[in-house]
Amino acid sequence: MAPKFPWPIVLLFRLRFRRSAESALGDLMEEWSAGNGSPHWLWRQALSMLWPGTGGPHTTYPHKRNNMHTLSAFWSDLRYAARTLRKNPGFTAVAVLAISLGIGVNTGIFTVLNGVALRPLPVPGATDIVSVYQSIHGVKSRNVHGAPSFFSWPEYKSYRDDNHVLSGLAAYSPFLDVTLGGQQPQQLFGQLASCNYFDVLKEPPALGRAFSASDCAAAREGAVVVLSDNLWRTTFAADPGMVGRSIVLNRQPFTVIGVAPVGFQGTEPIPAAFWAPVTMQAMLERGTDWFDKPDMSWLVLLGRAKPGVSRSQVRADMAVIAGRIDQLTPGRKTALQIETGTFLSIPEARKYVTIVGVVLLAAVGMVLLIACANVANLLLARAAGRQKEIAIRLSVGASRGRLIRQLLTESMLIALLGGVLGSLIAVWSFEAIMDFILSHLPHGTPPLAVGVGPDIRVLGYALLLTLGTGIVFGLVPALQASRPDVNTALKQSGIGGKTADGFLRHVLVGTQVAVSMVLLIAAGLLLRGLYQAQTIDPGFEMKNVATVSFDLRGQGYDDTRAGLFQRQAMDRLAALPGVDTVAEAANAPLSDSHRGTVFSLPGQPGTYQVELNEVSPEFFALLGIPIVRGRILTATEARTGAPVTIVTESTARQFWPNQDPIGKIVRMDDKNDMQVIGVAKDAQVSHLARSNETYLYLPAGPKQQVRMQLLVHGVDGFASTATGIRAAIHSIDPGLVVDVARLEDNLEVWRGPSRIAAILAGALGALGMLLACVGVYGVVSYAVSRRVREIGIRLTLGADAREVKSLILRQAMRPVAIGALIGIAGCAAVSQILSGMLFGLSSHDPLAFVAVPLVLLSVALVASYIPARRATQVDPMVALRYE
Amino acid sequence: MPSREHLGEFEQIVLLAVLRLGENAYGVPVRREIEKRTQRSLTVGALYRTLDRLEDKGYVASWFSEPVPERGGRSKRYFRVEPLGVRALRQSRQELAAMWEGVDLPKAMHGS
Numbered sequence: 001m002a003p004k005f006p007w008p009i010v011l012l013f014r015l016r017f018r019r020s021a022e023s024a025l026g027d028l029m030e031e032w033s034a035g036n037g038s039p040h041w042l043w044r045q046a047l048s049m050l051w052p053g054t055g056g057p058h059t060t061y062p063h064k065r066n067n068m069h070t071l072s073a074f075w076s077d078l079r080y081a082a083r084t085l086r087k088n089p090g091f092t093a094v095a096v097l098a099i100s101l102g103i104g105v106n107t108g109i110f111t112v113l114n115g116v117a118l119r120p121l122p123v124p125g126a127t128d129i130v131s132v133y134q135s136i137h138g139v140k141s142r143n144v145h146g147a148p149s150f151f152s153w154p155e156y157k158s159y160r161d162d163n164h165v166l167s168g169l170a171a172y173s174p175f176l177d178v179t180l181g182g183q184q185p186q187q188l189f190g191q192l193a194s195c196n197y198f199d200v201l202k203e204p205p206a207l208g209r210a211f212s213a214s215d216c217a218a219a220r221e222g223a224v225v226v227l228s229d230n231l232w233r234t235t236f237a238a239d240p241g242m243v244g245r246s247i248v249l250n251r252q253p254f255t256v257i258g259v260a261p262v263g264f265q266g267t268e269p270i271p272a273a274f275w276a277p278v279t280m281q282a283m284l285e286r287g288t289d290w291f292d293k294p295d296m297s298w299l300v301l302l303g304r305a306k307p308g309v310s311r312s313q314v315r316a317d318m319a320v321i322a323g324r325i326d327q328l329t330p331g332r333k334t335a336l337q338i339e340t341g342t343f344l345s346i347p348e349a350r351k352y353v354t355i356v357g358v359v360l361l362a363a364v365g366m367v368l369l370i371a372c373a374n375v376a377n378l379l380l381a382r383a384a385g386r387q388k389e390i391a392i393r394l395s396v397g398a399s400r401g402r403l404i405r406q407l408l409t410e411s412m413l414i415a416l417l418g419g420v421l422g423s424l425i426a427v428w429s430f431e432a433i434m435d436f437i438l439s440h441l442p443h444g445t446p447p448l449a450v451g452v453g454p455d456i457r458v459l460g461y462a463l464l465l466t467l468g469t470g471i472v473f474g475l476v477p478a479l480q481a482s483r484p485d486v487n488t489a490l491k492q493s494g495i496g497g498k499t500a501d502g503f504l505r506h507v508l509v510g511t512q513v514a515v516s517m518v519l520l521i522a523a524g525l526l527l528r529g530l531y532q533a534q535t536i537d538p539g540f541e542m543k544n545v546a547t548v549s550f551d552l553r554g555q556g557y558d559d560t561r562a563g564l565f566q567r568q569a570m571d572r573l574a575a576l577p578g579v580d581t582v583a584e585a586a587n588a589p590l591s592d593s594h595r596g597t598v599f600s601l602p603g604q605p606g607t608y609q610v611e612l613n614e615v616s617p618e619f620f621a622l623l624g625i626p627i628v629r630g631r632i633l634t635a636t637e638a639r640t641g642a643p644v645t646i647v648t649e650s651t652a653r654q655f656w657p658n659q660d661p662i663g664k665i666v667r668m669d670d671k672n673d674m675q676v677i678g679v680a681k682d683a684q685v686s687h688l689a690r691s692n693e694t695y696l697y698l699p700a701g702p703k704q705q706v707r708m709q710l711l712v713h714g715v716d717g718f719a720s721t722a723t724g725i726r727a728a729i730h731s732i733d734p735g736l737v738v739d740v741a742r743l744e745d746n747l748e749v750w751r752g753p754s755r756i757a758a759i760l761a762g763a764l765g766a767l768g769m770l771l772a773c774v775g776v777y778g779v780v781s782y783a784v785s786r787r788v789r790e791i792g793i794r795l796t797l798g799a800d801a802r803e804v805k806s807l808i809l810r811q812a813m814r815p816v817a818i819g820a821l822i823g824i825a826g827c828a829a830v831s832q833i834l835s836g837m838l839f840g841l842s843s844h845d846p847l848a849f850v851a852v853p854l855v856l857l858s859v860a861l862v863a864s865y866i867p868a869r870r871a872t873q874v875d876p877m878v879a880l881r882y883e
Numbered sequence: 884m885p886s887r888e889h890l891g892e893f894e895q896i897v898l899l900a901v902l903r904l905g906e907n908a909y910g911v912p913v914r915r916e917i918e919k920r921t922q923r924s925l926t927v928g929a930l931y932r933t934l935d936r937l938e939d940k941g942y943v944a945s946w947f948s949e950p951v952p953e954r955g956g957r958s959k960r961y962f963r964v965e966p967l968g969v970r971a972l973r974q975s976r977q978e979l980a981a982m983w984e985g986v987d988l989p990k991a992m993h994g995s
Binding site: 016017028029030044045 | 910
């Protein structure tokens, strides 16, 4: 059977030929099957579609020169273009610089996106690796640990055992947070993996061995683990005798059987420090057992396609198995998503990154657009200056197509130079952007494994961008300049400046201003949002509060021991010098974890989503949140977890308007009734800048003790208090990893992304404005230089220099003003997407929408004033003799 | 006014190749025939561009064979020269012959 051709080849033929595509492809296939073709030959055949006249004798236009020499014509075009560019170093430098900046930021951003979401996994034969996810419809409920698109163990086994298209299918649970015991306990991110994990990925351990079937059969006895190279080097000093030793994870012994190869960190953005067999789930994540639960999503699947099996065959075969699984549950409908595996395969995460990526690429695309408009403008101006040359070439018989081709070769050369320089900028800016983003991530974010540089995909992107850019900025000027009547047209309208290319130039300036207006207003909004985030008062005390967190459940605490531990810890922390209050909370205020539930009001239809927090009575005093009605929790209510709740003012207003909320009942999860005993003042404890959410405080009862954090209010400096806190906790349990942080650090969860976005947008906006103003300046000074004679006449006839100046300014500013209006309207239409980073500001914030345009317009005014002034300073006599 | 249509050099070559091949005139042999006799290399794309144009002018007609496995399940597209094409060829030959008549190429320019 003949192989399939690469899709670009098929596409090229289909695009070029409507009728003969199949015949031509058939011919190619026949030659190929007969052994007459090489890949080089095949591509030559296809690429000849792109450049008409190459690849063979060709007589579409018999009057034209023999196209057998097209290639040499191309070379002479290229040489000619290079000479022309060399002769105008100023023009060339400005054009190349503008394009390289545009391509540079685009490629830089693309490199980041590629590293995060597009690049195949860095494992051998990565293109054969497929990630498998599912979306399930028609079932009432499904338990999730990770994401809903994950699989249960029984589902995994079906796909693994029944498929005919994969040489292996591995499963792993990507997020496992455990404590490594020892002198200095530390928190590690690891993964639970199926026994064939290293075999499917073809990443056999560098030291020791991978999992064997017996490892996966074992439960508590014979627990094994494979370490990452990184963990082995940093924590175990690259000890070659590690294999066979025992390490302690979550207070249980694991035997090290292997060390993963250098650089292999798993297949998730967060590097894995170790891998344990998936059968040890219940052992590492105590209190849970997801094995054999058919409706628990907790496993990610990665398969390796058999050689020669296409994606569609994989999809078809796996869909059959999905159909079989669906039959077990009436009404269930499963759709599988099978793609080449990347670091960001999880559909839920991908969706988010896609949105961010599209916004980012749109923003940098705008910068490139401005740069293109700039260069197009320069080319238009230059073409007018070259009218003589072009007219001569036309009159000695050059065809228009030939001329366009030559002018396009010139712009392509500019684009290529810009592309090369831009790619260098990209390599540099990629590092800078990555460093910048990684250093602005909030406290507690795990290290991300995205530090990858440019690859072939990035190169291809840069190349396509460069070619596209060359056509975008070169085509219109080339068409314009090569108009057969260019000579007469210019002769007739040499003075008024109302030529068609004058209009085009104004359109280009307007576009530049409009696009940079969008970028600048977005930057202005984001900066205002950042300022808002920096200065906002969350409505509770953040200063001098430390958050103390530890993982009791992972360390084997049950409810009783946890309760005991927390009471001891609170006593010892309260006894520390300088500490005045200690409180418990399930979630620290403004942390990035939220707990929600569904509740109803007895006797009323309807259910409501509500966020809640379990706290101890001291919580309100510690954070300075006043109770405005009713009373606080009593110590007894807290200790016993009594069915009482304190609601926020907004909640009370929403559910019991004009009534006394005290004594009312809310029903949680359809079964637990809670009585309202107090009303707390609204505060932004959950989301920054949002205080009107429905929010309940519940007592931190005995069942909750195992996952409580502590809040400590002290008057001394944070550093000394933190040391004291750690020592106090370790005096109770030396094996706990204790995380002590400032409560204020939680603000960074909100400010960090806002700061990243504001600075990126600000930089892009400034770059856009700079390019646009260079464009305005260029157009005005060109227009002025073309009109020196006219200005001279006006001045001689007695026109006031000021009037002439304002006439030029008015004409120059018209396209700017129109562009500005379009930009403002365009930004107003899309600024809604930024609302998440504005912290309560309107996405049509008047300050940003007035101040930013004023800035841009004044800069544009200066850019046109400089050349306008120059024009009126010339001596009329000199001006009249000009040309 | 098809008789006034001018046949390009390459169009003549393609028409002649189709005529020479007779029953077996589809893409692959046509291309091989031209490459063999003229010693020019020719892409598939360039050939079909010309064949399509000739068909538009009514100089050739084409039809499809059954699908062939070596062609990835695609059909062969056979061509034959139509009476209009024959007429155009004849006219081109006459024009050329008329121009060549009595011309003796000087030795120095010949084959340069």
